[in-house]
Amino acid sequence: MRLVIARCSVDYAGRLSAHLPLATRLLLVKADGSVLVHSDGGSYKPLNWMSPPARLTVAPAGEDAAEGVVETWTVRNLKSDDRLVVSVHEVLHDSSHELGVDPGLVKDGVEAHLQELLAEHIGTLGDGYRLVRREYPTAIGPVDILARDGGGGAIAVEIKRRGDIDGVEQLTRYLELLNRDPQLRPVAGVFAAQEIKPQARTLATDRGIRCVTLDYDALRGMDDVSARLF
């Protein structure tokens, strides 16, 4: 990994065109040839970049030396024809470092986990609810959860972290299919998410689908309690 602090301007040409005026920035060159151009603020997203696999070539200034350019970096993607051109005016820092391969990130608490928790505590949807199965298969893909309510009626549950209109459309398609099955019919729908967009709620309600807001911490808390009982 090479770290360069430089006064530079940057041009990108690929799926779109973009330009960065002259300023002091961090140029980060990774082992796979990818380059990140970072400013001293903003988010984790660079101002501009070239994705791997890429190749960096450095050329001394040509005609643009008159404009103060010291050297020109050209970063070419090896699979597409995207190009990133960095016009370096002044190098303030330049160092290289051996990092080795990274063991990678371990995550916990995403949608899959939400589904697990709700399946485990399906009773939070109503008294007498019981789980039939998670990932209940249909012709167009698996429904997140199939359950039965206290009266034995079938319930199809679609789970999202953020519930928007697409999720309601998806659940609607599942319900249409499931309601053709005499073993299940009639199947009611539940749209469960940590956060449900108003538009999605309106559409769901209009179609007779119940909306449920999930509290991840509460579900996880119930988990802890039940864990303590053992």
Added chain:
Amino acid sequence: MRLVIARCSVDYAGRLSAHLPLATRLLLVKADGSVLVHSDGGSYKPLNWMSPPARLTVAPAGEDAAEGVVETWTVRNLKSDDRLVVSVHEVLHDSSHELGVDPGLVKDGVEAHLQELLAEHIGTLGDGYRLVRREYPTAIGPVDILARDGGGGAIAVEIKRRGDIDGVEQLTRYLELLNRDPQLRPVAGVFAAQEIKPQARTLATDRGIRCVTLDYDALRGMDDVSARLF
């Protein structure tokens, strides 16, 4: 901006939990307190990070000194209660740099531009086509383009950079609404994108919606030509 190359392990607790085992990485501390943890590969996305506004506090090793920890960095987000904890085992490089404010990126060639270009060259959809208006309003949101074909029939165009099933669903909803308007009825649909997924194409065709693949460079080229005429 502070650049640190260090052997470290990292833990994040916030909307999810994540852990990075001990390895050598770049720790990038920005002026707004945000921290990025980068490996020597992958894309522009850091392995882990803390978004601004954030505050970094560094503490000498405590009980964990026995495990080889030299110092512990705690990065707290000032608006949420997200925390990033970096256990530093060895510092291989440490430098700070003044960058100043960045003038920011200038973009050109995104979806808005595609819509502009297609509206300008609506004739590429067929002989005699003419533009009624861009962002034609409906009760559930604006249609990208409303046009008339050579015979005077209304055409609703949905534009995407990448056309997938969601875009077809969206256009379907627009068409359903527009076809209730006696001034417009019957309204035909055109799904236009730089790249159309097979599934989306199938669904669109099934619903009588025409699919058109847009060539951005060609549209831009036509633009250049017409520009040269003036």
Added chain:
DNA sequence: CCATTCATTTCGAGT
């Protein structure tokens, strides 16, 4: 300021 939509999205899982 909230809500929706786009993104050089990136990333991972499943087929």
Added chain:
DNA sequence: ACTCGAAGTGAATGG
């Protein structure tokens, strides 16, 4: 290899 959906999505734009 390809497709599809999720993301600690982030960022811009319109109401």
